[in-house]
Amino acid sequence: xxxxxxxxxxxxxxxxxxxxxxxxxxLAVGDVLIVxxxxxxxxxxxxxxxxxxxxxxxxxxxDDGEWEVVIEKVK
Amino acid sequence: MKKFAEWLAKxxxxxxxxxxxxPYVTGAVLLSVFQIVxxxxxxxxxxxxxxxxxxxxxxxxxxxxxxxxxxxxASEGAQATLDRGFxxxxxxxxNIGLIVGALFATLMASGFKIKKLKSxxxxxxxxxxxxxxxxxxRLGFGCNIGAFYxxxxxxxxxxxxxxxxxxxxxxxxSKMLVxxxx
Numbered sequence: 001x002x003x004x005x006x007x008x009x010x011x012x013x014x015x016x017x018x019x020x021x022x023x024x025x026x027l028a029v030g031d032v033l034i035v036x037x038x039x040x041x042x043x044x045x046x047x048x049x050x051x052x053x054x055x056x057x058x059x060x061x062x063d064d065g066e067w068e069v070v071i072e073k074v075k
Numbered sequence: 076m077k078k079f080a081e082w083l084a085k086x087x088x089x090x091x092x093x094x095x096x097x098p099y100v101t102g103a104v105l106l107s108v109f110q111i112v113x114x115x116x117x118x119x120x121x122x123x124x125x126x127x128x129x130x131x132x133x134x135x136x137x138x139x140x141x142x143x144x145x146x147x148x149a150s151e152g153a154q155a156t157l158d159r160g161f162x163x164x165x166x167x168x169x170n171i172g173l174i175v176g177a178l179f180a181t182l183m184a185s186g187f188k189i190k191k192l193k194s195x196x197x198x199x200x201x202x203x204x205x206x207x208x209x210x211x212x213r214l215g216f217g218c219n220i221g222a223f224y225x226x227x228x229x230x231x232x233x234x235x236x237x238x239x240x241x242x243x244x245x246x247x248x249s250k251m252l253v254x255x256x257x
Contacts (some may be wrong), residue, residue: 015256015257019257029147038190040186
């Protein structure tokens with residue numbers, strides 16, 4: 001398994017979501033995608049989509065207004 | 076102080092009120108209540124973008140210019156609003172409240188951050204998008220608030236028509252975004 005960082009800092013919705021969806025498609029089951037975001041809307045739609053798609057999601061607040069959404073590809 | 080911050084971060088009320096996004100239903104109910112309050116107190120439904128056009132007019136007037144002859148500002152209503160001025164305009168106060176309120180909310184959630192520009196492309200997309208939105212909102216006699224939300228809230232058919240084309244525009248816009256700006 002590998003861990004991939006996706007830099008979406010400075011990007012507004014819906015770009016972080018679209019980028020994450022594309023990137024996750026390239027990964028294999030068991031891989032972990034870490035999406036760096038600083039747009040609070042993406043904090044809602046990105047985890048929501050990933051959870052609905054059945055992946056494991058964790059959110060870490062790394063700084064003021066900056067988050068890492070950790071998505072483990074399950075299927 | 077550090078102890079307080081740690082305690083606050085774990086406090087359920089702080090989390091529910093300030094840290095986490097409010098549920099969509101809470102937002103919908105509050106928007107409806109404030110729409111009614113706005114209509115009852117100011118006599119017109121909620122609008123956002125028309126106010127910015129007025130701000131533009133006041134800026135031109137502040138530099139000695141005049142918009143009397145502009146078609147958009149030619150009506151008596153528009154002239155009366157401009158004559159009353161910045162501080163006597165309910166929409167202006169509301170928009171300032173929006174900006175200050177958004178700042179307050181992001182500060183309370185300790186989510187304030189000045190974002191870096193990612194690329195020249197992003198700058199072009201932002202300027203182009205802003206111009207199209209502003210120009211389109213004036214041509215359409217309203218934005219997604221004044222024409223769509225307030226239109227439907229006033230039981231006007233125009234709100235629904237606006238809504239249909241809002242979705243068409245959103246589909247075309249997102250295709251362009253993915254194709255050219257990502």
